[in-house]
Amino acid sequence: MTDEKKPKKEIKPTKNPMPAQDPMERARNFNEVALGYSEATVIDEAKRCLQCKKEPCRQGCPVEVEIPSFIKLVAEGDFAGAIARIKNKNALPAVCGRVCPQEAQCEKYCTLGKKYEPVGIGRIERFCADWELAHGVKTPEVAPATGKKVAIVGSGPAGLTCAADLAKKGHKVTVFEALHVAGGVLMYGIPEFRLPKAVVQAEVQNLRNLGVEIDVNSVVGKFTTVDELMEDGGFDAVFIGTGAGLPYFMNIPGENSCGVYSANEFLTRTNLMKAYKFPDCDTPIKLGRKVAVLGGGNVAMDAARTALRLGAEESWIVYRRSHEELPARKEEAEHAEEEGVKFALLTSPVEIISNEDGWVTGMKCIKYELGEPDASGRRRPVAIEGSEYLMEVDTVVVAIGQGPNPLVPRTTKGLELTKKGNIVADPETGATSKPGVFAGGDVVTGAATVILAMGAGRTAANSIHEYLSNK
Amino acid sequence: MYKILEKEVFSPIIKQFVIEAPKVAKSCKAGQFIILRINEEGERIPLTIADYDREKGTITIVFQEVGKSTTQLGQMEAGDTIKDFVGPLGEPSHIEKFDGPVVVVGGGVGVAPVHPIARSLKEAGNHVIGIIGARNGDLLFWEGKMREACSELLVTTDDGSYVRKGFVTDVLKEVIEKHGKENIPLVLAIGPQPMMRAVSNLTKEYDLKTIVSLNALMVDGTGMCGCCRVSVGGTTKFVCVDGPEFDAHAVDWLELGRRGGIFRQEEQQAMEHHQCKCGSGCGGAK
Numbered sequence: 172m173t174d175e176k177k178p179k180k181e182i183k184p185t186k187n188p189m190p191a192q193d194p195m196e197r198a199r200n201f202n203e204v205a206l207g208y209s210e211a212t213v214i215d216e217a218k219r220c221l222q223c224k225k226e227p228c229r230q231g232c233p234v235e236v237e238i239p240s241f242i243k244l245v246a247e248g249d250f251a252g253a254i255a256r257i258k259n260k261n262a263l264p265a266v267c268g269r270v271c272p273q274e275a276q277c278e279k280y281c282t283l284g285k286k287y288e289p290v291g292i293g294r295i296e297r298f299c300a301d302w303e304l305a306h307g308v309k310t311p312e313v314a315p316a317t318g319k320k321v322a323i324v325g326s327g328p329a330g331l332t333c334a335a336d337l338a339k340k341g342h343k344v345t346v347f348e349a350l351h352v353a354g355g356v357l358m359y360g361i362p363e364f365r366l367p368k369a370v371v372q373a374e375v376q377n378l379r380n381l382g383v384e385i386d387v388n389s390v391v392g393k394f395t396t397v398d399e400l401m402e403d404g405g406f407d408a409v410f411i412g413t414g415a416g417l418p419y420f421m422n423i424p425g426e427n428s429c430g431v432y433s434a435n436e437f438l439t440r441t442n443l444m445k446a447y448k449f450p451d452c453d454t455p456i457k458l459g460r461k462v463a464v465l466g467g468g469n470v471a472m473d474a475a476r477t478a479l480r481l482g483a484e485e486s487w488i489v490y491r492r493s494h495e496e497l498p499a500r501k502e503e504a505e506h507a508e509e510e511g512v513k514f515a516l517l518t519s520p521v522e523i524i525s526n527e528d529g530w531v532t533g534m535k536c537i538k539y540e541l542g543e544p545d546a547s548g549r550r551r552p553v554a555i556e557g558s559e560y561l562m563e564v565d566t567v568v569v570a571i572g573q574g575p576n577p578l579v580p581r582t583t584k585g586l587e588l589t590k591k592g593n594i595v596a597d598p599e600t601g602a603t604s605k606p607g608v609f610a611g612g613d614v615v616t617g618a619a620t621v622i623l624a625m626g627a628g629r630t631a632a633n634s635i636h637e638y639l640s641n642k
Numbered sequence: 643m644y645k646i647l648e649k650e651v652f653s654p655i656i657k658q659f660v661i662e663a664p665k666v667a668k669s670c671k672a673g674q675f676i677i678l679r680i681n682e683e684g685e686r687i688p689l690t691i692a693d694y695d696r697e698k699g700t701i702t703i704v705f706q707e708v709g710k711s712t713t714q715l716g717q718m719e720a721g722d723t724i725k726d727f728v729g730p731l732g733e734p735s736h737i738e739k740f741d742g743p744v745v746v747v748g749g750g751v752g753v754a755p756v757h758p759i760a761r762s763l764k765e766a767g768n769h770v771i772g773i774i775g776a777r778n779g780d781l782l783f784w785e786g787k788m789r790e791a792c793s794e795l796l797v798t799t800d801d802g803s804y805v806r807k808g809f810v811t812d813v814l815k816e817v818i819e820k821h822g823k824e825n826i827p828l829v830l831a832i833g834p835q836p837m838m839r840a841v842s843n844l845t846k847e848y849d850l851k852t853i854v855s856l857n858a859l860m861v862d863g864t865g866m867c868g869c870c871r872v873s874v875g876g877t878t879k880f881v882c883v884d885g886p887e888f889d890a891h892a893v894d895w896l897e898l899g900r901r902g903g904i905f906r907q908e909e910q911q912a913m914e915h916h917q918c919k920c921g922s923g924c925g926g927a928k
Contacts, residue, residue: 436867455908529900
């Protein structure tokens with residue numbers, strides 16, 4: 172046997188780099204930063220995959236995409252086969268290929284990653300999804316109609332995934348969306364330069380092709396309630412995926428000054444309402460010369476990078492811990508830095524100062540140092556006494572997190588909530604305390620990632636299907 | 643798409659639309675608002691509901707042309723369609739049977755949103771004293787509708803060109819003096835910010851409970867963006883979900899006024915951009 176041993180495959184130690192717009196150029200436009208692999212590159216990258224039998228990458232994926240098998244098809248040049256394989260498990264591959272934190276999920280478990288850089292799974296997934304969008308999307312098969320009706324509240328990643336899965340199983344699905352366009356945070360939150368809105372709408376169209384009805388301009392909790400949907404609307408089950416759409420503020424003096432935005436407002440004006448095209452689009456956004464974004468997560472990075480594109484001379488991340496503790500994806504923080512975003516670390520404002528007309532002129536900040544690790548395992552920032560100083564800024568964006576929007580939880584009878592107002596749902600099933608009502612995504616977990624919300628949507632869809640089958 | 647069924651022009655800048663919006667009409671209550679978007683490029687415009695017909699499935703809005711978007715809206719005609727129309731938003735007015743006459747005050751275009759509240763208060767068994775006013779007689783509308791919605795109606799114009807001369811606050815003061823401040827359980831006022839603030843200042847002297855409906859800048863209108871935040875009694879509130887009605891005496895009027903003017907320059911720029919499109923002074927109609 173020994174003489175039959177296969178010659179050892181030569182492995183490229185590094186991922187094929189993602190072609191991207193030049194940082195200095197892209198920092199001033201809203202076009203997508205990452206340009207995507209070519210066919211030759213994607214095949215080369217796919218060939219790096221070891222095709223391990225144990226498929227460790229799949230355990231890192233919240234929706235368990237059949238990773239090695241789709242990559243094998245890519246390596247063979249069968250892109251149609253590959254995207255079909257991806258879509259067995261993932262209803263939004265063009266989105267996930269762009270915004271999933273792969274380094275903490277599939278790629279984290281890649282065997283190749285133990286010695287070299289892991290396979291660029293996300294980049295390959297993105298290529299396949301874009302290839303399909305360019306070559307015509309095939310609508311998956313839909314099971315025969317079951318006669319059951321399901322209402323999905325919210326059309327973000329959780330709702331869209333849940334809707335797609337249920338529609339494929341033959342249920343009649345209606346998605347209710349409060350805004351004038353479907354997509355939730357994918358439309359209002361994540362910037363165009365990271366996730367083009369045309370890509371989101373193409374994925375939404377795929378859902379419509381499955382027979383999913385999407386009712387925009389429909390605020391559940393206002394024009395109707397979850398109870399009414401079930402009692403009078405004829406819906407057999409409801410999935411709540413209303414996300415984390417309630418902006419937190421610092422609660423420091425001066426926060427209502429002119430020139431202080433929540434990240435939600437700042438990004439919604441820019442992304443959803445296209446304020447960067449003002450006055451061709453009617454919604455304005457007003458920016459000063461120097462912008463401070465409070466917070467260190469992905470949303471903060473998005474806001475800081477958006478500020479540059481809107482014409483700010485300086486865009487600062489102001490974060491009270493150090494670089495190491497930034498909650499943002501490493502790649503996002505790097506992109507921000509490359510583009511010229513500056514970082515004021517171990518710093519936090521205690522007051523926002525405004526002029527006599529109420530406009531922001533600066534922030535009184537205090538310096539921090541890192542102490543002992545706290546409950547989150549990160550070293551706790553401790554304020555340094557007497558370190559206050561004035562940071563001159565004329566625009567402030569508060570990006571310190573979001574809570575669950577209360578409109579639906581507050582108006583649904585018998586729904587158990589946490590102290591923070593999140594809906595209590597069984598992580599295994601998505602079931603809430605109310606029979607027939609399921610929930611998932613940020614409204615349950617608090618602000619998290621797109622893919623986790625999609626995983627929750629998938630879990631709930633399976634339980635809803637089971638619930639309806641036994642009903 | 644939402645069809646404009648009827649259009650009425652009250653003055654060159656004040657117009658009324660009846661819009662087909664059955665979902666909103668079915669569930670809306672007095673005091674709530676809608677957000678509309680004219681077209682794909684449009685901004686989201688919040689407007690308080692002026693009337694509704696549940697059977698016909700219609701919502702009535704009355705608006706004043708103040709900027710590019712409302713001017714563009716005013717140029718639309720019956721039969722045209724509006725791209726987006728969402729509601730009802732905000733909390734409904736608190737309606738109960740009060741002990742003593744309640745006073746509702748509508749100034750300028752504020753007469754429209756005050757109307758369904760006056761009607762609901764009257765339907766709840768209250769004696770409703772209505773006060774409506776405008777800069778001049780030409781700008782006054784819905785006198786007949788208000789007379790029906792209220793138990794008694796007092797009309798005034800700033801310049802005295804119709805009925806009498808005086809601000810709504812002058813009339814309000816007379817009403818308070820006549821009935822006695824201890825006998826009036828509630829004053830509710832809707833109109834331009836300076837008017838509401840003037841009402842608030844007046845009733846504060848009398849320590850008379852006063853509710854105002856605030857018109858802050860908004861984007862989504864569902865509590866998501868916080869653009870509409872206002873300090874009320876030292877706490878930050880969102881006009882879109884906590885309001886639009888608040889205790890007038892607790893509102894930070896200075897902050898509200900400043901935040902309302904954040905985009906003044908941009909509004910001007912939008913208006914110029916809109917008007918210059920054809921160069922014929924069409925106001926963008928072509």
